[in-house]
């Protein structure tokens with residue numbers, strides 16, 4: 001994989017090894033500067049509105065709104081698009097765009113994404129600080145949750161922060 005230092009947007013990295021193949025890296029930079037081979041994740045609502053925040057960029061870049069709606073996923077589940085060799089995961093954490101998610105719905109959606117990643121041999125996954133912008137969750141709690149959910153996998157997660 002391309003190292004973080006080769007990306008001009010990246011100014012800072014931090015890596016934590018957890019003793020399994022799982023690894024979480026923290027990178028300062030634009031999520032969409034990640035290698036094209038890496039799968040991506042973000043949080044949306046069941047109505048797949050994607051009218052604000054980073055969701056707007058996902059909608060513009062990957063489209064697929066009707067395909068996502070057709071998957072009929074509910075809070076606590078995860079919709080997914082295939083784009084080339086990568087998967088784009090949409091964690092469904094609430095019913096309507098104007099609502100806020102719960103930690104429980106985020107955890108269940110992360111678990112659903114983990115199952116899909118493991119079944120499809122996804123090894124590299126990039127995401128923003130999910131749930132912690134417009135959705136107002138606490139990043140310290142979400143970061144611990146990501147570690148708990150993925151700790152027994154071989155997946156490398158990179159978290160991008162602007």
Ligand SMILES: NC(=O)c1ccc[n+]([C@H]2O[C@H](COP(=O)([O-])OP(=O)(O)OC[C@H]3O[C@@H](n4cnc5c(N)ncnc54)[C@H](O)[C@@H]3O)[C@@H](O)[C@H]2O)c1
Nearest residue numbers: 030031043051052053054055097128130131132133134135
């Ligand atoms: N009325 C609406 O349409 C409405 C209302 C609330 C939230 N939303 C949207 O926001 C919800 C998700 O909230 P969220 O807190 O998970 O996401 P978010 O607030 O969109 O973004 C999460 C974090 O990513 C940061 N970020 C933005 N762009 C980039 C980038 N290019 N690279 C790296 N980081 C970036 C952003 O600053 C924030 O800290 C979804 O439901 C979505 O639809 C929409």
